[in-house]
Amino acid sequence: MRIVRRSALSGLAVLAFIAATPAPAHAEGFLSGFIGYNFSGDAGCPSIQNCDDKRANLGVSVGSIGVIGFEEELGYAKDFFGKTPTGSSSVLTLMSNLLIAPGFGPVHPYVLGGAGLMRSHTDFSPSQLVLEAYENQFAWDIGGGVMVFAGHVGVRGDIRHFHSFQETGFLGFLGSGEKLNFGRASGAIVLKF
Numbered sequence: 001m002r003i004v005r006r007s008a009l010s011g012l013a014v015l016a017f018i019a020a021t022p023a024p025a026h027a028e029g030f031l032s033g034f035i036g037y038n039f040s041g042d043a044g045c046p047s048i049q050n051c052d053d054k055r056a057n058l059g060v061s062v063g064s065i066g067v068i069g070f071e072e073e074l075g076y077a078k079d080f081f082g083k084t085p086t087g088s089s090s091v092l093t094l095m096s097n098l099l100i101a102p103g104f105g106p107v108h109p110y111v112l113g114g115a116g117l118m119r120s121h122t123d124f125s126p127s128q129l130v131l132e133a134y135e136n137q138f139a140w141d142i143g144g145g146v147m148v149f150a151g152h153v154g155v156r157g158d159i160r161h162f163h164s165f166q167e168t169g170f171l172g173f174l175g176s177g178e179k180l181n182f183g184r185a186s187g188a189i190v191l192k193f
Contacts, residue, residue: 027064027065027066027068027069028064028065028066028192028193029062029063029064029065029192029193030061030062030063030064030065030147030190030191030192030193031060031061031062031190031191031193032060032061032062032156032188032189032190032191033058033059033060033188033189034058034059034060034061034075034156034158034186034187034188035056035057035058035186035187035188036056036057036059036158036184036185036186036187037054037055037056037057037184037185037186038055038057038077038080038182038183038184039182039183039184039185040161040181040182040183041161041163041180041181041182041183042080042081042178042180042181042182043055043080043182043183055077055078055079055080055082056077056078057075057076057077057078057184057186058075058076059073059074059075059076059093059186060073060074061073061074061188063097063099064099065099065101065103065108065110065147065192066101066103067100067101067102067103068098068099068100069098069099069100069101070096070097070098070099071096071097071099071112071114072094072095072096072097073093073094073095073097074092074093074094075092075093075095075184076090076091076092076093077090077091077092077184078090080120080182081122086124086125087122087123087124087125088122088123089120089121089122089123090120090121091118091119091120091121091180091182092117092118092119092121093116093117093118093119093139093141093162094116094117094119095114095115095116095117095139095141095162096114096115096116097112097113097114097141098112098113098114099111099112100112101147106148106149106150106154107146107147107148108146108147108148108149109144109145109146110144110145110146110147111142111143111144112141112142112143112144112160113140113141113142113143114140114141115138115139115140115141116138116139116140116141117136117137117138117139118136118137118138118139118162118164118180119134119135119136119137120133120134120135120137120180121133121134121135137164137165137166137180138164138165138166139162139163139164139165139180140162140163140165141160141161141162141163142160142161143158143159143160143161144158144159145157145158145159147190149190149192152191152192152193153189153190153191153192154189154190154191154192155187155188155189155190156187156188156189156190157186157187157188158184158185158186158187158188159183159184159185159186160183160184160186161181161182161183161184162180162181162182162183162184163179163180163181164179164180164181165179166179167179
C-alpha cells in the first residue's frame with residue numbers, strides 16, 4: 001500500500017511539473033507589405049512630425065516572429081533626395097534583421113537591428129547631357145514597433161533608423177565624407193503563417 005501511495009504521489013508530482021513547465025516557444029512565419037515615408041538625416045523631412053515634403057517608400061518583409069526571430073526586408077524610396085525637372089533619385093535597402101518580439105496574446109511589440117545593403121541612385125540631365133550615378137554601400141539599421149493580430153492577419157507600425165558604414169560623395173547631394181542616414185516611419189498589413 002505504501003509503495004502504491006509513493007508511486008501515485010511521484011506520478012502526480014511529475015504531472016504537476018510537466019503542467020507547470022511552459023511549452024517551448026515556436027516561431028511563426030510572417031509576410032508584410034509596407035508603405036511609409038523617410039525623415040531626418042539626409043531625407044527631405046527634417047523630423048517625423050511637421051513634414052511638408054514626405055517622400056513615400058514601399059517595401060516587403062518576410063521572416064519569423066517569436067521571442068527571437070528574423071526578418072529580411074526590401075525597401076524602395078523614390079525621389080529620396082527630391083525631384084527636379086532635370087533629375088531624380090532613389091534609395092533601395094535590403095536588410096537582414098534580428099527580431100525580438102515577445103507575444104502578449106495578439107500583441108507583439110518588437111525591437112530589431114541588423115545589417116545589409118543600401119543602394120543610392122541619382123540622375124541629372126541638363127540639356128542633352130545625362131549624368132547618372134549608382135552607389136552600393138553596406139549599412140545597418142535599428143528600430144522597433146508593434147504588430148497586432150486578429151487570427152492570421154494583422155497590422156504593423158514601425159520606426160527605423162538606417163545608416164551607411166561607408167562615407168560617400170554623391171553628385172553634390174551629400175558632401176564628401178558624409179554617411180547616408182535617415183529614419184523611416186511605416187505602416188503595414190501582416191500575414192502570419
